[in-house]
Amino acid sequence: MRISCFSLLKVFLSVLWLLSVAIRAEVTLPNTQTKDIKSNINQQVYRLHIQLPANYTDTNKHYPVVYLLDAQWDFPLLSAIYGQQYYDGFLPELILVGITWGGENADANKLRRRDFTPSDMDGNGGSGQAATFLKVIDQEIIPFIDEQFRSNDNRTLMGSSLGGLFTLYAMFNQPQRFNQYIPSSPAVDWDDGVLYTSAKQYLKNPPPHPIKMFMPVSELETLYTPVMQMADFLTQQNLPNLQWQKHVVLGAGHSGVKAEGDTRGLQYVFAKPAINLTQVQLKQYTGLYQAANQPDIKIVLDKSLSQLSAVLKGKATSLLAANPQQFFHRGEFFKVNFHSSETNKVNGLTLNTFASSVNYTKVN
The missing domain is CATH 3.40.50.1820 (Alpha/Beta hydrolase fold, catalytic domain)
Structure with missing residues (x-):
């Protein structure tokens, strides 16, 4: 099948026109x-x-x-x-x-x-x-x-x-x-x-x-x-x-x-400042936390006894204190908010990750 030079030119010009429209269009x-x-x-x-x-x-x-x-x-x-x-x-x-x-x-x-x-x-x-x-x-x-x-x-x-x-x-x-x-x-x-x-x-x-x-x-x-x-x-x-x-x-x-x-x-x-808490303040949060259909979370003090870690599915995630009740892990969307009863006894936490927010109850 033979294609004339005129037909090829028309195709070429059409392509140029479409490209010019695409370039001018705002995305x-x-x-x-x-x-x-x-x-x-x-x-x-x-x-x-x-x-x-x-x-x-x-x-x-x-x-x-x-x-x-x-x-x-x-x-x-x-x-x-x-x-x-x-x-x-x-x-x-x-x-x-x-x-x-x-x-x-x-x-x-x-x-x-x-x-x-x-x-x-x-x-x-x-x-x-x-x-x-x-x-x-x-x-x-x-x-x-x-x-x-x-x-x-x-x-x-x-x-x-x-x-x-x-x-x-x-x-x-x-x-x-x-x-x-x-x-x-x-x-x-x-x-x-x-x-x-x-x-x-x-x-x-x-x-x-x-x-x-x-x-x-x-x-x-x-x-x-x-x-x-x-x-x-x-x-x-x-x-x-x-x-x-x-x-x-x-x-x-x-x-x-x-x-x-x-x-x-x-x-x-936008860096979150981390504050230092005493061992007494930190120790009140340690223990086992559970939620229905969710893996348990264990809050422990690290070896230096100056920082909390959250152990979830065998992985320990270090926690920094934004304030005495709210903690975060730098470099990952992992935020823990602790809850207290009317008598100021810690009774649970909320774990916020990028995909979910789950409430846990302290059982031990």
Whole structure:
């Protein structure tokens, strides 16, 4: 069967057209939604990518919110990291909000340079609108999310490169607005380090509550030295109410910082503090616990007599104390809440894993 050149050309053009449609089409991640809002401050349309906790519709709980810059690139990565870290017990249930630009012919490369930078380095208005964008987030995007969803006052801001520059700018200029900041490979060398002047604003108006910041950078990128210099500066300044940490991603370049850097950053800023309990406090929980159609749990003191372990199906899982009644295992979704009678005698526990929540009765 002979096929004419004209027919082949028609097929080829049809395939090109279908590919162009696929490339232009926006793919929405499962269990996420998008909402557009037009700012009254700078008249820009912003597109918000939103992911709610899996059990959001089944509860009346209010949740912390993580705000991510450059959602057009990084929201799928954040969604994946969150799922992994929640499964492993490192993160609480969160609302994720990715911020990008909407409207006709939105050029993310051009608009991020405008919105994320603190100075008009080129003198043509194409940069230097960080103060305006911070106002958009503060006065429009956050109130919109708080009105539409059951959020609480625990907020995190994260971004990479120019987005990391803006994240630090926001921390210096309005540290009380967010509880946690994760600037990945921040472009701190922008305009000869003009960001350093913003640190003075932090000293003038430090946050009334402690905040956390995690700053990763890759070993092989050109921003390594400027970011290390910023880390030295922060150490010297000893900014009040700021707990922070730097992290070097080995063997990676500028874009490679995100997967490990964002993972470590979220682990750090949402880390559960463990408290020390006395042997007397711990010993009251030891014993055998049973539930119908479930394997027994035995709570024992470890060899050091300073920590509890839960023995289930012959496997011992170490438990850290979040408070005198609630314990967790770091690196696994394994949480134990002990119950007491009216006479304050321990009479049971609830074991929460990723897939289930089971009540046990203390029998010995």
